[in-house]
Amino acid sequence: MKISNLSIGSLIAVVLGDENTPSYRGGPKIVELFNLVGFNEEYWDLSKKGLFGARKDFTKRKLEEINGTNKLVFLIELLVDDRQTQKSDEVAKKLNNILKHDKYHLIKNKEGIYKLSGFNLPEDAMVRPVFELIEKEIIGHILASKYAVWVAVAWITSKPIATALYRQHQKGVNIRIIVNDDEITNSKGIAFENTQIEYYKIQQQNGAFNNLMHHKFCIIDFKKVITGSFNWTIKASFNNENITVIEQKEQAEKFADEFIKLIKDFQRS
Structure with missing residues (x-):
């Protein structure tokens, strides 16, 4: 999906919301919104590095980055998701005018959910944000896998998730895991190296992998992606975290390409 620069300019206002109303999004909420469509960034980290700047400028950069991709479709449909706004009809009217x-x-549609239609739209995708019982949600998707589960997260200390991964490995599902090689992994992480699961620990001090901790995604059967702020740790279950489940082959393949790139770069280092 690709829209004009004029439309991007108008869309910025919808993303930012009206000041002093529930629709208003401050910096953290804006970053969280874009994370729901596939980014993995943290507001305070961006601000510290001078990468956030003004809300309007950051939003414009992100919209320009996703223009022409499926992520823009996901974002627009999220803006009218009644789990994100209490005024979905009003927001939909604004968006349609743009x-x-x-x-x-x-x-x-007949379920009362807004879906985007129009010229040359990409394959339909199911996008579902999850804010509660996240660990249980992840385990359910892992156990439902038939062919492959590829995981790239900072750490895995959750025994229930590890058990689900190992169970699928025993069934012949292709399990591949990338985590940080750091104190948390080495002291509290699940010892996947003691199994036959394909497992990579990548050191953060390696220049190519300084931002590995921002990779938090899981590819299921090359048609589904789980991504978001949730790390696969015991502690994360008690934090204010989220994931987004994206069911679309094209998106899953893009994440799979990134996964393979991480491994290739690691093997060359």
Whole structure:
């Protein structure tokens, strides 16, 4: 999906929301919104490095980055998701006034969910944010896998998740895991090296992998991606975290390409 620069300019205001109303999004909420469509960034880390700046400028950069990709579809549908806003009809009206110039339109289906329609849209994708019982959700997707589960996260200390991964490994499912090689992994992490699971520990001090901790994704059967702020640790279950489950082959393949790149770069280091 690709929209004009004029439409991007108008879309910025919808993302930012109106000041002094529930629709208003401050910096952390804006970063969280973009994380729900596949980014893995932290507001305070971005601010510390001078990478966030003004809300409007950051939002414009992100919209320009995802323009022409499926992520823009996901974002627009999230903006009218009734789990994100109490005024989905009002937001949909605003968005339709913008998107009509690019021949796109939000239509409410029989379940009362707004879906985007229009010219040359990518394959339909199911995008579902999850804010509660996240560990249970992840385990359910792992146990439902038939062919492959590829994981790239900072740490895995959750025994229930590790048990689910090992169970699928025993069934012949291709399990591949990338984590940080650091004190947390070495003192509290699950010892996957004692199994036959393909397992990589990558040191953060290696220049190519300084930001590995921001990789938090899992690919299921090359058609589903789990991503978001949730690390696969015991502690994460007690934090205010989220994941997004994206079911679409094209998106899953892009994450798989990134996973393979991480391994290739590691093997060359």
